[in-house]
Amino acid sequence: MQGDFYIDPWKPVKLAVTTHGHADHVKWGNDAYLCHELTKPILLHRLGAELNIQTLRYKEKITINGVKLSMFPAGHVIGSAQIRLEYKGEVCVISGDYKVEYDGISTAFEPIKCHTFVSESTFGLPIYKWLPQQVIFDQIGNWVNNNQEQGKTSVLIAYSLGKAQRLINGLSKTDRQIYVHQSIANLNDAFIQAGVALPETIRISPEIRKEELQKGLVIVPPALADGRWIKTLQQAATGVCSGWMQVRAGRRWRSADAGFALSDHADWPGLLSAIKATEAEKVFVTHGFTATFSKYLNEIGIEAEEVKTQYGTEEDEIEIGAPGKPEIKEEAD
Amino acid sequence: MKRFTELIAQLETSNKTNDKIAALVRYFNEANDLDKPYVIAMFTGKRPRRPVSTALIKEWAIELSELPPWLFAESYHSVGDLSETIALILPPPARTTDLPLHQWINALGDLNGKDDESKKDFIVNAWDSLDIQERFIFNKLISGNFRIGVSNKMLVNALAKQSHTESNKIMHSIMGKWKPDEISYQELIEGAHVDTDRSWPYPFCLAYALDSRPDSLGDIKDWQAEWKWDGIRGQIVKRGGELFIWSRGEELVTDQFPELHFLADELEDGTVLDGEILSVKEGKVQSFSVLQQRLNRKTISKGQLEMAPIAFYCYDLLELQGIDQRGKALNIRRKALIEIIKSIKTQGTVVLSPTVEVGSWEELALLRADSRLNNSEGLMLKKLDSLYHSGRKRGDWWKWKINPYTVDTVMIYAQKGSGRRANFYTDYTFAVRDGEQLITIAKAYSGLTDQEIKEVDAFVKKNAIEKFGPVRTVKPELVFEIAFEGIAESKRHKAGLALRFPRIARWRKDKKATEINTLDDLRQLLNSTL
Numbered sequence: 001m002q003g004d005f006y007i008d009p010w011k012p013v014k015l016a017v018t019t020h021g022h023a024d025h026v027k028w029g030n031d032a033y034l035c036h037e038l039t040k041p042i043l044l045h046r047l048g049a050e051l052n053i054q055t056l057r058y059k060e061k062i063t064i065n066g067v068k069l070s071m072f073p074a075g076h077v078i079g080s081a082q083i084r085l086e087y088k089g090e091v092c093v094i095s096g097d098y099k100v101e102y103d104g105i106s107t108a109f110e111p112i113k114c115h116t117f118v119s120e121s122t123f124g125l126p127i128y129k130w131l132p133q134q135v136i137f138d139q140i141g142n143w144v145n146n147n148q149e150q151g152k153t154s155v156l157i158a159y160s161l162g163k164a165q166r167l168i169n170g171l172s173k174t175d176r177q178i179y180v181h182q183s184i185a186n187l188n189d190a191f192i193q194a195g196v197a198l199p200e201t202i203r204i205s206p207e208i209r210k211e212e213l214q215k216g217l218v219i220v221p222p223a224l225a226d227g228r229w230i231k232t233l234q235q236a237a238t239g240v241c242s243g244w245m246q247v248r249a250g251r252r253w254r255s256a257d258a259g260f261a262l263s264d265h266a267d268w269p270g271l272l273s274a275i276k277a278t279e280a281e282k283v284f285v286t287h288g289f290t291a292t293f294s295k296y297l298n299e300i301g302i303e304a305e306e307v308k309t310q311y312g313t314e315e316d317e318i319e320i321g322a323p324g325k326p327e328i329k330e331e332a333d
Numbered sequence: 334m335k336r337f338t339e340l341i342a343q344l345e346t347s348n349k350t351n352d353k354i355a356a357l358v359r360y361f362n363e364a365n366d367l368d369k370p371y372v373i374a375m376f377t378g379k380r381p382r383r384p385v386s387t388a389l390i391k392e393w394a395i396e397l398s399e400l401p402p403w404l405f406a407e408s409y410h411s412v413g414d415l416s417e418t419i420a421l422i423l424p425p426p427a428r429t430t431d432l433p434l435h436q437w438i439n440a441l442g443d444l445n446g447k448d449d450e451s452k453k454d455f456i457v458n459a460w461d462s463l464d465i466q467e468r469f470i471f472n473k474l475i476s477g478n479f480r481i482g483v484s485n486k487m488l489v490n491a492l493a494k495q496s497h498t499e500s501n502k503i504m505h506s507i508m509g510k511w512k513p514d515e516i517s518y519q520e521l522i523e524g525a526h527v528d529t530d531r532s533w534p535y536p537f538c539l540a541y542a543l544d545s546r547p548d549s550l551g552d553i554k555d556w557q558a559e560w561k562w563d564g565i566r567g568q569i570v571k572r573g574g575e576l577f578i579w580s581r582g583e584e585l586v587t588d589q590f591p592e593l594h595f596l597a598d599e600l601e602d603g604t605v606l607d608g609e610i611l612s613v614k615e616g617k618v619q620s621f622s623v624l625q626q627r628l629n630r631k632t633i634s635k636g637q638l639e640m641a642p643i644a645f646y647c648y649d650l651l652e653l654q655g656i657d658q659r660g661k662a663l664n665i666r667r668k669a670l671i672e673i674i675k676s677i678k679t680q681g682t683v684v685l686s687p688t689v690e691v692g693s694w695e696e697l698a699l700l701r702a703d704s705r706l707n708n709s710e711g712l713m714l715k716k717l718d719s720l721y722h723s724g725r726k727r728g729d730w731w732k733w734k735i736n737p738y739t740v741d742t743v744m745i746y747a748q749k750g751s752g753r754r755a756n757f758y759t760d761y762t763f764a765v766r767d768g769e770q771l772i773t774i775a776k777a778y779s780g781l782t783d784q785e786i787k788e789v790d791a792f793v794k795k796n797a798i799e800k801f802g803p804v805r806t807v808k809p810e811l812v813f814e815i816a817f818e819g820i821a822e823s824k825r826h827k828a829g830l831a832l833r834f835p836r837i838a839r840w841r842k843d844k845k846a847t848e849i850n851t852l853d854d855l856r857q858l859l860n861s862t863l
Contacts (some may be wrong), residue, residue: 126421129424259346296401296404
């Protein structure tokens with residue numbers, strides 16, 4: 001406890017070092033927050049303007065009670081960071097959530113050499129291997145075209161933070177007008193103010209005619225997936241964008257019309273390559289398939305141990321359609 | 334193969350019958366003509382011989398993926414389907430191919446009799462040229478086991494729509510004997526291998542449930558009362574020397590009931606009978622659960638023939654000497670029916686469903702109370718001058734069923750509903766007591782008012798113990814009375830028995846979870862109905 005700070009704490013503490021802005025990693029009530037400069041607008045938006053927030057740029061170093069701390073891009077969502085800690089020559093890196101594929105909008109993941117690496121394992125099974133994101137965007141594009149022909153309105157279900165911006169960026173080339181729910185629009189505004197370049201979208205409002213929405217592409221957060229609003233659209237076809245859509249059971253779990261395996265977490269090969277690149281002597285495996293993944297790491301000669309965390313156990317910020325975690329309430333808006 | 338893969342994906346992503354039919358119609362409009370008979374064969378359960386064992390397929394997949402077997406097992410556990418697990422864990426394909434579906438199926442068929450090394454070569458090569466979805470389909474082709482929620486009836490409706498042909502003709506055609514490599518799609522639709530002009534059935538005349546006192550129907554002398562048998566409503570058609578048995582769902586089930594095949598010789602051409610397919614032993618009608626062992630089987634063993642012998646109880650005569658009888662009054666049709674039954678030489682298998690002769694409604698009510706003694710569900714009341722209507726029409730025919738069985742249970746799981754009820758926990762699983770344990774006995778989702786649903790929903794949200802999948806385990810506290818129509822032994826259910834048509838009768842707010850029924854209570858009921 002040399003540093004006297006906590007990373008993504010789930011109980012209020014004096015200083016919360018925050019890897020990224022998803023609700024299962026940020027709790028209200030800490031005395032102070034330390035995060036990447038692009039996570040700050042998210043915290044302000046989500047937790048209120050009265051926060052004591054200190055920010056870092058990637059690779060900028062500070063020292064807290066003798067512990068050197070710096071942040072490196074995690075590639076998970078805009079502003080997401082791995083936390084590098086160094087104390088008396090020992091280096092430990094806490095990955096937070098990460099993915100290794102560059103998504104075009106979050107700063108690309110960078111592996112950091114360390115003695116100890118704490119890795120997530122959300123998709124730590126060999127059945128999870130993502131296709132390149134362009135392939136998925138093309139699939140979505142075809143799906144939207146088919147919907148259009150059949151007079152259906154295309155509604156993509158995606159998290160307000162991360163997945164939504166990734167889709168907006170990836171699908172802006174399809175020349176369809178993208179309409180976003182206000183929770184997404186609010187975050188987009190916050191990002192744009194902070195200097196992030198985002199393609200233009202239209203905030204959904206009651207004045208927009210349903211015929212226009214039918215011709216375009218609608219993105220809403222998971223909380224609206226089963227709501228009444230979607231039923232008011234012209235023949236809504238819903239498409240869930242989540243890593244869990246890789247498996248048929250995951251697709252069936254959600255009563256969506258289509259599932260696209262697009263995730264902001266590393267897939268199986270991604271986890272393995274990231275861990276190997278750290279050259280860590282010891283790996284701690286957190287949220288996800290912790291037991292399975294750490295057992296496998298030990299078998300291939302990487303010393304690993306599982307850590308039990310509370311991330312993702314709550315019903316408010318987990319990937320859509322996760323078997324065993326079907327409740328999706330992203331935020332209270 | 335790509336087009337078929339797309340079809341499967343579309344069938345899997347919708348629960349709506351209309352969407353599925355639309356997807357099938359599009360497929361049969363667009364697909365390779367040579368593929369179509371294979372798809373029809375597959376969906377109707379005509380399975381080719383399995384060319385490679387599951388064990389070998391699994392072994393090769395593990396080898397190629399370079400994973401430890403325990404990790405393969407973990408993955409399988411998470412996916413829940415072997416074909417899909419293999420499709421997902423294999424390394425990405427090196428090539429792409431788009432061979433038509435029928436060529437894949439024939440190539441798999443050609444593997445029969447080859448040595449394991451050649452089989453492995455073929456399978457591994459195939460895996461390396463198919464994407465994940467296609468691999469999944471390919472693995473399913475090997476097992477021949479497609480369970481994708483397409484019933485014969487749904488397929489037939491789609492084919493009928495696509496080809497503008499009458500659905501009964503298509504049902505007859507595809508239920509006939511044919512091989513996908515010997516018949517064209519066009520021939521199959523036209524029924525070139527069978528004579529579809531003979532088989533067509535009449536729409537069944539159906540009855541509404543009686544919702545008032547029977548004496549409100551007037552003089553009992555104007556009515557015919559019969560037992561309402563608890564079997565499969567069926568129509569027997571004999572034309573042009575051929576016999577056809579249709580079920581109420583308009584599926585052709587002739588092959589399932591060899592006991593009735595003698596009618597091909599003993600019924601006159603141009604005869605159509607309406608009646609109930611039942612299991613009858615030593616003159617006694619058996620419960621539905623006995624009959625159930627005989628339903629939807631591709632082959633019937635000698636043991637099954639002995640355990641559940643079939644008989645046909647005739648209700649009505651729809652065609653006589655090729656002439657439609659439905660416009661005649663019931664009492665006239667009945668007289669002719671009696672003559673036909675008399676003319677059948679083989680005794681005891683095809684019989685007249687007896688009428689219940691009484692002088693007053695009160696007397697009839699007394700007899701009805703004992704319906705379960707002869708394994709019937711109550712009585713049918715038919716007006717003596719009624720015509721044989723197409724479908725359901727109020728007034729002439731009534732079902733007067735006995736009250737269902739009931740059991741008091743406690744709710745242990747809840748799941749969200751769909752459609753209008755998507756935001757509420759509306760699908761519940763109920764348990765009875767077995768010693769110290771609670772054991773699941775039924776799932777039901779109807780029978781509560783919107784207000785009650787809201788109350789239960791609030792309870793579930795507050796009292797969820799464990800969150801497993803979309804299902805919430807809740808504190809066993811709420812007691813519900815479940816009504817059901819019958820009870821049968823079941824190896825598939827933990828309780829060892831299954832309830833037929835379970836539904837919520839009422840929420841017993843007056844009862845505590847300690848007061849519910851026990852598994853023994855239900856076992857006793859089971860023993861008394863067998």
